[in-house]
Amino acid sequence: MELFARDGYAETTAVAIAERAGVTERTFYRHFGDKREVLFGDGDRLVRLLVDALPNPPEPLGQALRDALSALAADMTPRRERLAQRAALIRAHRELAERELLKGQSWAEALARVLIDRGVGELTAIAQVEVALALFRTAFARWVTGEDDLESLIDQAYAATGLPLTGRPAPA
Template sequence: MSRWKPGSRARLQEAALDLFLEHGYAATTTASIAERAGVTDRTFYRHFKDKSEVLFGDEGRTEHLMVTAVADSGSSASGALREALRAVARDFEPRRGAMARRATVIESVPDLAERELWKLRTWSRALTQALVERGEEPFTAQAQVEVALALFRTAFQSWTHDDAPSALDELIRNAYTAVRLPDA
């Protein structure tokens, strides 16, 4: 096994998804993930602290992407949140296949599903704080964030589970329209 071959992190993530779907999350070990990816256990642990991190290791990057979009936006609070969701959609779109597989694994394991909800809660706090820092009243900011994230979750569910979905950003736009909110 060559520990210097580039792309170890991505190979580990792909190998983990394959194994989780083939054998189940509980039956998959970090050693089997490393072996499938063609790296050592040590390389696995350089990238991830445990096997759940393979699924959640990018959450901080996505949160940063959204908070930056809100902070940089010249739009209203609702417009800034829509810009944040557009940024996430652009980031996720090329990875739809992996995201759909990831969603399947997470939904099949209660502890992972709970962690996914916790991730969304941390996004909510960060986005609310970003809006407050822009001058929005905390209650209003939190309400707007919760609605935006609910619409995102609805669109994401369709995007990861439908056979031939529209683009994620289009699904988000459709979710806004379905509840008659302006698509800023």
């Protein structure tokens, strides 16, 4: 992140990253496919964290997904400064923004697959996951700019929709 901030993303090479980390270029490429992966390397860990946080059975579904988002928020909170720098870098570079969208899609697919395997209908699982992750992205975007705490922003995003946490329609 320091190299990207100092030299610019396009100008920072894998060689420079390897040198900064005290490893060879060859070692760098054993761990990362390219310099973008430095920013996205923990994607698999975060998917596991989300999936592991889902209760089994996932009932009520809305609360199960909210619990998974709480686990994600707890994991991210100590890394706020680094994540804010990362988010600014991603916003500034289209190819990184595209990669971020793909990461979000992998989260959605993994969560929906687990829910379907646990007996949730396909349409329900996909729709609920997409809504939960959209609310998370909304909260995260505000959080990295310095607003509030992430958990509170997730609650605010949910409240702004008027959607119940239970995944069932609110009583009339």
